[in-house]
Amino acid sequence: MTESTPVDWELARTLAYEAGRAAARGAETIPLAEADGRTLAEPLRTLTDLPAFPTSSIDGWAVRGAGPWRPVGRVLAGGTPPPLTADGDCVEIATGAMVPEHATALIRIEDSVTGADGRVSGEPRTLPDWRLPGEEADLGEELFPAGTAVDPAIIGVAATCGYETLAVRSRPSAAMLVFGDELLTAGPPGAGRVRDSLGPQVPGWLRRYGARVESVTGPVKDTLTAHLDAIRSALDTADLVCTTGGTMHGPVDHLHPALAELGASYLVNTVAVRPGFPMLLARVPGPDGRDRFLAGLPGNPQSAVIALVTLVAPLLAGLNGRALPPLPSVTAGSDVAGRGGFTHLALATLDVAGHTATPAGHVGSAMLRGLANSHGFVVVRPGTQAAAGDTVPFLPLPLLPGERP
Numbered sequence: 001m002t003e004s005t006p007v008d009w010e011l012a013r014t015l016a017y018e019a020g021r022a023a024a025r026g027a028e029t030i031p032l033a034e035a036d037g038r039t040l041a042e043p044l045r046t047l048t049d050l051p052a053f054p055t056s057s058i059d060g061w062a063v064r065g066a067g068p069w070r071p072v073g074r075v076l077a078g079g080t081p082p083p084l085t086a087d088g089d090c091v092e093i094a095t096g097a098m099v100p101e102h103a104t105a106l107i108r109i110e111d112s113v114t115g116a117d118g119r120v121s122g123e124p125r126t127l128p129d130w131r132l133p134g135e136e137a138d139l140g141e142e143l144f145p146a147g148t149a150v151d152p153a154i155i156g157v158a159a160t161c162g163y164e165t166l167a168v169r170s171r172p173s174a175a176m177l178v179f180g181d182e183l184l185t186a187g188p189p190g191a192g193r194v195r196d197s198l199g200p201q202v203p204g205w206l207r208r209y210g211a212r213v214e215s216v217t218g219p220v221k222d223t224l225t226a227h228l229d230a231i232r233s234a235l236d237t238a239d240l241v242c243t244t245g246g247t248m249h250g251p252v253d254h255l256h257p258a259l260a261e262l263g264a265s266y267l268v269n270t271v272a273v274r275p276g277f278p279m280l281l282a283r284v285p286g287p288d289g290r291d292r293f294l295a296g297l298p299g300n301p302q303s304a305v306i307a308l309v310t311l312v313a314p315l316l317a318g319l320n321g322r323a324l325p326p327l328p329s330v331t332a333g334s335d336v337a338g339r340g341g342f343t344h345l346a347l348a349t350l351d352v353a354g355h356t357a358t359p360a361g362h363v364g365s366a367m368l369r370g371l372a373n374s375h376g377f378v379v380v381r382p383g384t385q386a387a388a389g390d391t392v393p394f395l396p397l398p399l400l401p402g403e404r405p
């Protein structure tokens, strides 16, 4: 039996993050449109000034010198216009067109009058109606550093710059193993058996934390041999193996003996947090000699999710070459008890403004109802408790817009 001192919750997060950072995945180059959710492996720099040429922001006239002006042509978006050669000349110009060399002003169509002689009169606006090269960015400027999470707007900026592909971090691959002979994969619970609620749930959280989920296997039989076989085969493909259940030392808890057999070394073996305390993170040598990670999530379903947010989220942030986001501060909407020498992660809902966290109901470690109604966890550090009105750290769940409105 493996006895261990629970690691402080904040330290456990830091250890998981640093281990991930040290093993960060390499870069790959992928088409721009596929880069949403990935992480920049290199800084995103402009390839030209932005805009790359003086650009009309109106439909109207590009004029040279004093008016009235004689129209000598038309400039549409998409080409390089000839210069305006003489004072008193103008060209009709479209929004987005390159402003011809020697133009001295742009006049909006609605601010102009065309006389019987065909000449154009009008006044330019006080603020110039064209965009100058470099107004948005200079050639070679770093717009986003390596480590930036790529979202649709960043893809748009990269396209504006002229990129067709982006160098991003390879996604860490994950495999999931569900342990527990008592688990059903179909039908209602009863007669001593419960539905597996983690096999269907954990992959979604893993994807939101930036992993590529390769496989979900289980329930794996409650024997040491079955555990070893399942872990070995998961290590073939996965950078990270997540197991659920069997983290304690009951008669059919085989995870620790399996880890010993596989030559694993613990990065974190139990965490001083409630719920979720028996969670673990280990390094396990893969078949090719390269180390993999194994996260042992406790079997109680809410505890398993707490292990994800505590150990797996920071590990994946590190493997993806991202920063570990700082925890926002919120106001406790009511008292939240401490848990003695342990950190208490208390499920809570946020108000619309995201300022006040109100503890949720149905938060037993075997329950998921509270989790499914919460935005995240109020963090109550060891030896403390939170009173209504106190400022407390908040660990958000990775929810998408529209979830838990």
Ligand SMILES: Nc1nc2c(c(=O)[nH]1)N[C@H]1C(S)=C(S)[C@@H](COP(=O)(O)OP(=O)(O)OC[C@H]3O[C@@H](n4cnc5c(N)ncnc54)[C@H](O)[C@@H]3O)O[C@H]1N2
Pocket: 178, 179, 180, 182, 183, 194, 195, 196, 197, 198, 199, 244, 245, 246, 247, 248, 249, 250, 253, 276, 277, 278, 297, 298, 299, 300, 301, 303, 365, 366
């Ligand atoms: N003597 C002690 N027993 C326990 C302690 C303790 O300190 N001393 N701690 C409890 C805590 S805290 C937790 S958390 C659990 C962790 O146990 P394991 O990780 O070994 O998990 P199991 O024993 O396999 O299962 C625990 C519980 O969770 C249910 N379960 C497991 N997997 C699933 C799943 N995929 N979907 C739904 N439910 C699942 C399982 O049926 C058990 O009810 O240990 C306590 N015991």
Ligand code: MOO
Pocket: 273, 274, 275, 276, 277, 278, 298, 300, 303, 304, 365, 366
């Ligand atoms: O810590 Mo257990 O993880 O309370 O359910």
